Amino acid sequence: MNIDxxxxxxxxxxxxxAAGAGAVIVSVTEDLVQCxxxxxxxxxxxxxxxxxGAIFTLADFAFGVHCNLDLVCGKDVGQTVGQSCAISFLKNxxxxxxxxxSTCISKGRRIxxxxxxxxxxxxxxxxEMHGNAFTKDKV
Numbered sequence: 001m002n003i004d005x006x007x008x009x010x011x012x013x014x015x016x017x018a019a020g021a022g023a024v025i026v027s028v029t030e031d032l033v034q035c036x037x038x039x040x041x042x043x044x045x046x047x048x049x050x051x052x053g054a055i056f057t058l059a060d061f062a063f064g065v066h067c068n069l070d071l072v073c074g075k076d077v078g079q080t081v082g083q084s085c086a087i088s089f090l091k092n093x094x095x096x097x098x099x100x101x102s103t104c105i106s107k108g109r110r111i112x113x114x115x116x117x118x119x120x121x122x123x124x125x126x127x128e129m130h131g132n133a134f135t136k137d138k139v
Contacts, residue, residue, distance in 0.1 A: 001030050001069065001070075001073050001075075002073055002074065003028050003029065003030070003069070003073055004073070005025070005027070005028055007072070008025060008028055008065065008069075008072055008073075009024075009025050011072050012025060012061075012064075012065055015061065015064070017057065018057055018058075018060075018061040018064075021037060021043070021054060021057045021058070022037045022038055022040065022043075023035055023036070023037045023057060023058050023061040024036055024037070025065060026099070028065065028069070030069065031103065031104070032101060032102065032103055033062050033065045033066040033069075033101070033102040034062070034099060034100070034101050034102075035058060035061050035062040035065065035099070035100045035102075036058075036097055036098065036099045036100070037054070037057075037058045037097070037098050037100075038096065038097050039054075039093065039095065039096050039097060039098060039120075049092045049093075050092070050093055050098070050126075052087075052089055055087070055089065055098065055118055055126060055127050056085075056087055056127075056129070058098055058100045058118060059085075059087060059100045059102075059116040059118050059127060059129040060082070060085065060129070060131070061100070062100035062101070062102040062116050063082065063085070063102055063114050063116050063129065063131040063133070064082065065102070066102040066103075066104065066114055067080040067082075067112055067114060067131070067133035068080050070135075076138070077135055077138065078135055078136040078137050078138040078139065079135070079136050080112070080133045080134065080135040080136070081133065081134055081136065082131055082132070082133055082134075083111070083131075083132040083133060083134040084131070084132045085129055085130070085131040085132070086129065086130050086131075087127055087128070087129040088127060088128050088129075089126070089127045090125055090126060090127055090128065091124055091125065091126055092126075093120040093122070093124065093126050094120070094122060094124075095120030095121040095122045095124070096120075096121055097120065097121040098118055098119070098120055098121075098126065099118070099119050099120075099121070100116050100117070100118045101116065101117050101118075101119070102114050102115070102116045103115050103116075103117075105130075109135070110134060110135050111132060111133070111134060111135075112132070112133045112135070113130065113131070113132055113133070114130070114131045114133065115128065115129070115130055116128070116129040116130075116131065
């Protein structure tokens with residue numbers, strides 16, 4: 001697979017929600033997609049912790065990039081969309097940056113399953129998400 005990181009970043013810049021949250025694509029291989037987000041005051045909930053929606057947004061962004069690699073790298077496939085996701089929030093972070101690492105557990109012609117681990121810059125596993133993806137017909 002020919003992975004052009006600049007092209008992938010350009011295409012996913014259209015994800016305005018993730019961009020507005022500060023999520024950025026750090027690295028992409030077939031086996032691992034890594035995205036990061038600096039923790040700011042806008043990510044805090046009323047109790048001062050990082051809001052679950054902010055953590056989920058980062059995990060979902062890494063998942064979306066990973067499950068659409070075939071399409072954005074020029075393979076003759078349709079768009080892949082999230083079919084279902086489950087996230088477990090494991091710890092609060094004391095760090096200043098979150099990193100989401102997506103790995104593919106199972107890849108089929110239509111259905112694929114991904115695991116996304118979210119860690120902070122202190123090396124603490126903050127959350128884990130499993131996402132099922134569905135590849136649509138080409139239009």
